[in-house]
Amino acid sequence: MINLLFFGRLGDCALDVDKSIFYQDDLATPLDVRDWLAKAHGDLGKALSEPQVLVSVNKRVVKWDHPLADNDELAFLPPVTGG
Amino acid sequence: MSLNDDDFMRYSRHLLMDDIGEVGQEKLTQAKVLIVGLGGLGCPVALYLAAAGVGQIDLCDPDRVDKTNLQRQVLYRTEDCGELKVACAKDRLHALNSGITINVLAREVDVDILSGPSLTEAYTAIVDCTDNLAARQLINKTCYEQRIPLISAAAVGWEGQLVAFDFRRYRQLCFSCIIDYKSTEPMMNCSNFGVVGPVLGVMGSLQSITVMRMLLGFFEQHGELQRYDGKRGQWLTMQCASDTSCSICGPTDR
Numbered sequence: 001m002i003n004l005l006f007f008g009r010l011g012d013c014a015l016d017v018d019k020s021i022f023y024q025d026d027l028a029t030p031l032d033v034r035d036w037l038a039k040a041h042g043d044l045g046k047a048l049s050e051p052q053v054l055v056s057v058n059k060r061v062v063k064w065d066h067p068l069a070d071n072d073e074l075a076f077l078p079p080v081t082g083g
Numbered sequence: 084m085s086l087n088d089d090d091f092m093r094y095s096r097h098l099l100m101d102d103i104g105e106v107g108q109e110k111l112t113q114a115k116v117l118i119v120g121l122g123g124l125g126c127p128v129a130l131y132l133a134a135a136g137v138g139q140i141d142l143c144d145p146d147r148v149d150k151t152n153l154q155r156q157v158l159y160r161t162e163d164c165g166e167l168k169v170a171c172a173k174d175r176l177h178a179l180n181s182g183i184t185i186n187v188l189a190r191e192v193d194v195d196i197l198s199g200p201s202l203t204e205a206y207t208a209i210v211d212c213t214d215n216l217a218a219r220q221l222i223n224k225t226c227y228e229q230r231i232p233l234i235s236a237a238a239v240g241w242e243g244q245l246v247a248f249d250f251r252r253y254r255q256l257c258f259s260c261i262i263d264y265k266s267t268e269p270m271m272n273c274s275n276f277g278v279v280g281p282v283l284g285v286m287g288s289l290q291s292i293t294v295m296r297m298l299l300g301f302f303e304q305h306g307e308l309q310r311y312d313g314k315r316g317q318w319l320t321m322q323c324a325s326d327t328s329c330s331i332c333g334p335t336d337r
């Protein structure tokens with residue numbers, strides 16, 4: 001399984017999203033997962049495609065092409081830039 | 084410069100602490116800290132650092148107080164509207180602690196400002212309380228090049244972010260490794276999306292304690308990213324990795 005975490009306001013766009021998904025070959029990277037989520041959840045897909053959205057795997061910030069492994073925790077973090 | 088009688092009273096709650104004490108208070112007294120941005124983050128940062136006795140605090144912000152700032156920028160009062168933020172801030176901070184030096188820089192941040200309080204001297208630490216990516220990237224670049232500790236925070240809506248870099252000790256991993264230099268601004272910032280005042284208080288307080296840790300020699304979390312979600316009361320702490328293709332800290336001379 002891949003456990004999904006939508007941090008902060010991304011959680012508001014992901015209320016009806018299953019937070020654990022089966023680990024499979026065609027969901028090999030955070031980018032794959034994002035594209036897959038976007039098919040069923042348009043608003044979430046849009047929010048995840050904003051510039052400066054960060055992804056972390058097991059509490060480490062990674063690139064969108066980072067290889068996922070079974071039992072990973074994949075977190076998406078919305079941009080925070082104001083002050 | 085050593086502590087006088089008034090200082091012993093004023094900073095007694097620091098002096099009572101074994102891991103601050105007179106030696107630590109002297110480190111704070113000798114520090115010269117630049118705060119870039121005197122908005123929602125900069126206000127609590129400036130208040131706490133002034134109260135703590137940081138010896139010189141330079142304030143950089145070109146803006147004037149606006150009524151819409153008062154919901155979260157806790158240094159300013161209704162009658163300040165239209166006045167320069169840095170001038171109002173200096174008055175308030177001096178009323179709090181007249182024993183420290185406060186300088187105002189009422190213009191956009193640039194390399195000259197970041198390069199130090201004088202030609203021969205660098206800042207002990209720089210606090211990034213700005214609201215835009217271009218300024219954040221310029222601050223990061225200058226701090227990296229000049230080996231100045233950088234404490235950067237941001238907030239929007241219910242959410243805050245903190246990340247700090249001790250460029251005195253570490254030459255890999257900088258702000259640009261995390262947020263790409265070329266990336267564009269997201270749709271929302273504090274002026275068009277809104278922000279909850281205390282979120283800025285939380286993040287600004289965290290920034291000021293990180294500055295103190297940096298000055299006192301307790302900081303070990305170079306490039307660790309902290310996120311706060313005030314709506315759900317959640318924190319997330321993550322480690323970041325250096326990007327070998329980073330245009331700031333990537334391997335050009337290695």
Ligand SMILES: [Zn+2]
Nearest residue numbers: 257260329332
């Ligand atoms: Zn870098």
